[in-house]
Amino acid sequence: xxxxxxxPILIVDDEPDVLFSLKALLRxxxxxxTAESGDEALTILSQHPVHVIMTDQRMPGMTGVxxxxxxxxxxxxxVRIVFTGYAxxxxxxxxxxxxGLFRYITKPWDPDDLIETLHLAAKRYExxxxxxxxxxxxxxxxxxxxxxIQSTVGSEFADDVASLIGRAERxxxxxxxxxxEPTG
Amino acid sequence: MNVLLAEDSLTMRRLLASQLQGxxxxxxxxxxxxxxxxxxxxxxxxxxxxxxxxxxxDGLELIRRIRESKxxxxxxxxxxxxxxxxxxxxxxxxxxxDDFLAKPCNPKELRVRLRAGERIIELERTLIRQNTRLKQAxxxxxxxxxxxxxxxxxxxxxxxxxxxxxxxxxxxxxxxxDTQAVMKLLERLEPCLPLLRQADPEQGQQLTAAMTAxxxxxxxxxxxxxxxSMQDGLxxxxxxxxxxxxxxxxxxxxxxxxxxxGALESTVSIxxxxxxSRQLTVxxxxxxxxxIHCQPAKIKQVFHGILMNAIQASAxxxxxxxxxxxxxxxxxxxxxxxxxxxxxVTQQRLFEPFYTTHPVGAGQGLGLAISYGIVKQxxxxxxxxxxxxxxxxxxxxxxxxxxxxAKSRTATV
Numbered sequence: 001x002x003x004x005x006x007x008p009i010l011i012v013d014d015e016p017d018v019l020f021s022l023k024a025l026l027r028x029x030x031x032x033x034t035a036e037s038g039d040e041a042l043t044i045l046s047q048h049p050v051h052v053i054m055t056d057q058r059m060p061g062m063t064g065v066x067x068x069x070x071x072x073x074x075x076x077x078x079v080r081i082v083f084t085g086y087a088x089x090x091x092x093x094x095x096x097x098x099x100g101l102f103r104y105i106t107k108p109w110d111p112d113d114l115i116e117t118l119h120l121a122a123k124r125y126e127x128x129x130x131x132x133x134x135x136x137x138x139x140x141x142x143x144x145x146x147x148x149i150q151s152t153v154g155s156e157f158a159d160d161v162a163s164l165i166g167r168a169e170r171x172x173x174x175x176x177x178x179x180x181e182p183t184g
Numbered sequence: 185m186n187v188l189l190a191e192d193s194l195t196m197r198r199l200l201a202s203q204l205q206g207x208x209x210x211x212x213x214x215x216x217x218x219x220x221x222x223x224x225x226x227x228x229x230x231x232x233x234x235x236x237x238x239x240x241x242d243g244l245e246l247i248r249r250i251r252e253s254k255x256x257x258x259x260x261x262x263x264x265x266x267x268x269x270x271x272x273x274x275x276x277x278x279x280x281x282d283d284f285l286a287k288p289c290n291p292k293e294l295r296v297r298l299r300a301g302e303r304i305i306e307l308e309r310t311l312i313r314q315n316t317r318l319k320q321a322x323x324x325x326x327x328x329x330x331x332x333x334x335x336x337x338x339x340x341x342x343x344x345x346x347x348x349x350x351x352x353x354x355x356x357x358x359x360x361x362d363t364q365a366v367m368k369l370l371e372r373l374e375p376c377l378p379l380l381r382q383a384d385p386e387q388g389q390q391l392t393a394a395m396t397a398x399x400x401x402x403x404x405x406x407x408x409x410x411x412x413s414m415q416d417g418l419x420x421x422x423x424x425x426x427x428x429x430x431x432x433x434x435x436x437x438x439x440x441x442x443x444x445x446g447a448l449e450s451t452v453s454i455x456x457x458x459x460x461s462r463q464l465t466v467x468x469x470x471x472x473x474x475x476i477h478c479q480p481a482k483i484k485q486v487f488h489g490i491l492m493n494a495i496q497a498s499a500x501x502x503x504x505x506x507x508x509x510x511x512x513x514x515x516x517x518x519x520x521x522x523x524x525x526x527x528x529v530t531q532q533r534l535f536e537p538f539y540t541t542h543p544v545g546a547g548q549g550l551g552l553a554i555s556y557g558i559v560k561q562x563x564x565x566x567x568x569x570x571x572x573x574x575x576x577x578x579x580x581x582x583x584x585x586x587x588x589x590a591k592s593r594t595a596t597v
Contacts, residue, residue: 021351024358085346108350108422111357 007122012055038062057084135175190220217241236265251280260301470508489551497523
């Protein structure tokens with residue numbers, strides 16, 4: 001919100017009335033995409049950058065948790081939320097514990113709480129992508145610096161250069177393996 | 185056992201009476217059919233010994249009347265007579281006599297025939313007792329099946345209603361927010377009206393008229409109230425749905441060990457204000473401090489519901505007794521009030537969802553239905569005894585280690 005750009009969000013529910021209702025609630029705060037099924041949701045994810053995806057659990061065809069597993073594999077940066085009116089908590093708890101979900105929301109939801117939760121989720125996405133961007137920047141910088149050093153430094157410093165290359169490679173690997181999710 | 189003896193001959197009657205008394209029967213004597221019938225109507229006799237030929241009402245007529253009186257318990261009738269032809273026997277048996285004895289009768293024979301009668305009466309009584317038990321068991325079964333059916337219905341309803349409630353509730357919030365924005369827009373528009381009238385009198389006139397028709401001040405004052413009222417109404421519907429879910433135990437609660445007496449004490453303290461306002465005293469006594477494995481939140485809800493009912497049934501200064509006892513692997517909690525008791529209809533429908541003795545809208549009539557569902561889920565029982573005008577006792581019996589049942593069928597609708 002600080003940037004004035006609305007975070008793009010995808011909402012999935014098989015009931016059009018729920019989608020319409022949520023669109024009305026969230027239109028000021030978010031750039032909204034909606035899908036009535038898991039398949040439709042995956043198509044949208046392949047066409048648009050989506051920061052947060054929120055899905056109903058019980059849907060004909062693909063369930064919410066199944067959709068989340070697909071989304072996690074293909075778009076790991078996307079923050080994932082499941083909401084459901086059912087008490088089939090078990091599937092959802094499992095999804096949260098296996099590390100896939102950001103939140104679990106029950107129907108009926110509280111409108112103010114929902115907006116707040118979605119903002120938190122969007123913020124989580126920004127943090128995650130900032131980390132990823134930082135890691136990529138570090139890697140690119142190290143790579144450029146090494147190329148420059150190798151091409152300009154004389155052979156009398158060969159041992160020092162070899163040591164620097166070793167350190168650069170370690171830093172690049174570390175940048176790749178930075179944790180995606182902040183802990184806690 | 186009491187015997188009604190009808191015999192017009194005094195000598196014969198005295199003889200028979202002394203024999204009967206000698207065999208430890210109580211004897212009530214009548215000197216003709218009419219007197220016997222009078223006596224029979226006033227108090228019940230299981231065993232009747234009657235002469236056939238008597239002045240006025242004879243033995244056969246007496247037997248017919250007794251048979252027609254449709255007494256709850258069987259009456260064994262022995263007919264004494266000097267007539268001993270076969271056709272006499274048929275006539276007597278057809279009138280309803282159980283046995284037939286020729287006069288003068290041999291005391292030994294009379295005694296064994298009376299004993300045979302006693303055996304039949306005893307069998308008859310056993311049959312009635314078993315029949316009653318069977319009827320009660322059947323009624324309990326029907327009740328439990330009915331409630332299971334209602335649980336299924338409640339589960340289905342709770343689920344189906346939940347989705348529309350979700351978006352209607354959301355829409356209402358959106359509508360409230362957006363209407364506020366529109367009202368602000370109107371407020372900002374009003375000061376511009378004079379400007380518009382100057383620039384374009386006709387447009388200005390039309391807009392002024394349109395705004396007057398809307399009655400903006402009324403909207404400003406009442407739209408927020410309308411929204412508030414809708415929010416309240418919807419919150420009530422949401423509560424009912426949530427209670428229905430409890431009745432059908434759609435939601436899973438945590439299982440833990442619970443101190444029964446501690447739970448009762450905290451329930452009593454939660455209701456302290458209610459108790460005080462009605463000047464009621466609670467007397468909680470326990471043999472021990474038993475622990476049970478249960479869903480503590482739900483069992484406390486059961487205690488709360490039953491105690492609340494007891495409070496509502498009580499008059500000022502009444503006593504509500506709570507007794508905790510443990511027999512083998514079960515803990516029983518009894519709640520006894522000195523209140524109004526319950527009528528037949530209430531007794532039969534007590535555990536049905538939405539059955540309430542309060543005015544419509546005051547209570548939702550779900551308390552005992554939910555309690556029933558919860559206790560059942562814990563493999564326990566809940567029952568009551570009641571006397572109109574004297575009060576009621578509710579008994580909740582819970583196993584010390586309740587196993588969490590496999591997902592009940594009501595949850596998989």
